[in-house]
Amino acid sequence: MQYWSDILGHQRVQSVLSRAIDGGRLHHAYLFTGPEGVGKFTTAQTLAATLNCERRPADTFAPSCGQCSSCRRIASRQHPDVLFIEPTGKSVRLIKIDQIRQLQKSAVSSPYEGRFRVVLIDDAHLLREEAANALLKTLEEPPARTILLLVTDQPHRLLDTIISRCQRVRFGSLSLETVADALPKLLTQADPEAGDFDADSIDPTLFPVAAGYGEGSLGRSLAMLKSGMLAERQEFLEQMLGLDPRSPIAWLNAAKDLADSGSGFQEKLDVLTVFFRDMMLFKRTGTDRLVNQDLHELIARIEPRFSMEALLTTLDALMSARRRLRGNVNSQLLAEELLDRLRNPQTRALTPPA
Numbered sequence: 001m002q003y004w005s006d007i008l009g010h011q012r013v014q015s016v017l018s019r020a021i022d023g024g025r026l027h028h029a030y031l032f033t034g035p036e037g038v039g040k041f042t043t044a045q046t047l048a049a050t051l052n053c054e055r056r057p058a059d060t061f062a063p064s065c066g067q068c069s070s071c072r073r074i075a076s077r078q079h080p081d082v083l084f085i086e087p088t089g090k091s092v093r094l095i096k097i098d099q100i101r102q103l104q105k106s107a108v109s110s111p112y113e114g115r116f117r118v119v120l121i122d123d124a125h126l127l128r129e130e131a132a133n134a135l136l137k138t139l140e141e142p143p144a145r146t147i148l149l150l151v152t153d154q155p156h157r158l159l160d161t162i163i164s165r166c167q168r169v170r171f172g173s174l175s176l177e178t179v180a181d182a183l184p185k186l187l188t189q190a191d192p193e194a195g196d197f198d199a200d201s202i203d204p205t206l207f208p209v210a211a212g213y214g215e216g217s218l219g220r221s222l223a224m225l226k227s228g229m230l231a232e233r234q235e236f237l238e239q240m241l242g243l244d245p246r247s248p249i250a251w252l253n254a255a256k257d258l259a260d261s262g263s264g265f266q267e268k269l270d271v272l273t274v275f276f277r278d279m280m281l282f283k284r285t286g287t288d289r290l291v292n293q294d295l296h297e298l299i300a301r302i303e304p305r306f307s308m309e310a311l312l313t314t315l316d317a318l319m320s321a322r323r324r325l326r327g328n329v330n331s332q333l334l335a336e337e338l339l340d341r342l343r344n345p346q347t348r349a350l351t352p353p354a
């Protein structure tokens, strides 16, 4: 995606950046912060294209054309002046010092063909300590005609000294309506990573549900839809709610299933969390403004089996597990600990009284 018009929302961000280009007052480093999946990285990539678009007059903001050789090579990540730095590693994802050294090496020379060298650092909070220190040196003595764009949804994990040397640009959440409306179009857009994903197979009633799950994050809503998790929600929830409290082995097996589901673990935690949040909302207000609108019947049937206290305990356990899963933890241990808390007969969280 290379067009500013394709970026949803964030009008304030767009005007900040376009004014900086117009006035020739670009900072040498920007820090894009905000919830995941709201368009921070897309905006960074679009900014890189705008700066180097061959059809843009100098020092005037004009949206990237998306057609010239520069724009096209930035979209396919093949432009020699636009560097992408992302965390690597399978079990533990980190940005290593070698990656920053490479940036420093290329920053010595001026851009090969573009007006600017643009360096995009995605998930910048995953900089290893020595990599962060190396990057700090670059920020302290910024190379000419080089713009660094750091992107993160967890700025509190960055060194203060890095934050203070960047111009911070805050991205807000998108409205649920914006997300729900955008999903059908985005699903049909070509995505090389999607494999043989069939957009037509998705039930349109899941769009508002996906928007609710994403909490204003287009990326998360899209991922939930594509993984098929939303379609399997009811089956998964009934399975979890039906675990026999007297059978430790059933709970251990369930923990193993959770841990083995890889990236599905986070989604399953999301499903449980949102379901219990819906139950709490339903208990308090009897409202029908639930995220799981389509599971209204299940919620109404299960809700009386839980006290408010049990709902709170469950939510607390789920939310803490979600937070910890985002860090680098052993997922098997995390799953066992979580289910142990939920099975605890004292709190009777996930296990409703017989």
Ligand SMILES: [Zn+2]
Binding pocket: 052, 053, 054, 055, 064, 065, 066, 067, 068, 069, 070, 071, 072
């Ligand atoms: Zn262009």
